[in-house]
Amino acid sequence: MDFPKNYRYTKDHEWVELQGEKATLGITQFAQEELGEIVFVELPSVGDSFSKGDSICVVESTKAASDVYSALGGTVSEVNGILADQPELVNSHPHDKGWLVKLEGVNAAEFEGLMSADEYRNLIESK
């Protein structure tokens, strides 16, 4: 599995890409495989605020709904609207087109504290 080197990761299989004070969040390739075919994504509203660790989004397969936790604190500036019609993008392109939420007002220190791509890969391979 390929994990972009400039992203950071959480043990709950979320990834974050930092762009200054903005960040893009999604779930990893490993997560989408565990979840199976996704049929619905419940996204937050623009303007909602979250702390690190809050449930920010729910990703649903036919069988179950799974929480996605915010890897960073911040305020939602954009959500991936395409997922309303194409939730399966989270399965096919989990690290890019299947992104979930963009946050603004994020803390770079929180980002630095997350796992690197190598650390995340070690975590998965030890499973």
Place this chain on the structure above:
Amino acid sequence: MATLHTPLFEEHKKLGAKFTSFAGWEMPVQYRGVVTEHKAVRASAGLFDVSHMGELIVSGREAEKALNFLTSNDVTKLSDGKAHYSAILNESGGVVDDIIVYRFSSEKYLVCVNAANSTKDYEWLIAHNRFDAQIDDRSAEYAQIAIQGPRSEEILRNVCPDLPALSYFHFAQIELFGAPAVVARTGYTGEDGFEIFLPPALAVQLWRALLTSGEKYGIEPVGLGARDSLRLEPCYPLHGHELSDDISALESGLGWVVKFDKGEFIGRDALLKQKQAGVPRALVGFFIEDAGIARHGDRVYSNSNAVIGHVTSGTKTPTVERALGLALVSAECKAVGTEIELEVRSRRLKARVVKTPFYRRS
């Protein structure tokens, strides 16, 4: 409790199945994916390991009488080689389990029961049997494989060329790989298909033969995930969801397999009283109009904000392609077109009662 494996466990591992724990068994929940498997069954064929289900044999001079007392449907209407859907009811008219009864002869019947209720059903029947009939739990002697989908018959005939013609809910006893097997034209998906009962030692051989024979038709092995989305579209009930000991058979929509005129049976009095007084709850189908999916246990509200029931099953299904489900609600709210609200996590989703079933095979 130790985890049980069917004779096909290694086959599922080889096929890359993801497993789940179900009724004490480690069962495949999916192989290539729930949506893929569901669509394959509707388009051509799917193969299911249902060996975890229970098989009870009721035999003896009063086997027919015993079963007629212990179950809701009319056993006297069966003939050799015929089966019917039925329910084991408790004294309040609630459903101990839903079952299929197969008549081999007037003195021998096979009762197929849900895996989760195998022991419970066996103990219930033994406790309430006051007839000259014997009840044996023969689950360990049967593996069960289901093939479902429009191409099922062709695929099965390639493996069993001597299979006699079978109409729906009929079964035949055949010789398969040199041993006795039962092939029934029954299923839980809403498609044409067969359920095959055979000795556990032959399960792997049949499984592989059907996958090979079905390859050119696009057969897929199907797990419990798609089994659930498949049965929901034609609105087949699932015990523990639409059916339970404290939901009456009439509330669950099983009235069609409750034969009040056949004579005495457990649950008859309670259900008759309920019929006369008016059945208090009803099982309805719904489509969700807002964006979201409701699931088992989610509360149902009327459009005047009163709690009227709960969701018994719900998901977004691959063939009907809508967020839908079944709910047990106050009978006043059962009319098609009734606007309801579903509480999903902390949101309220608008939904409405629709005609069922959601899907019928063409």
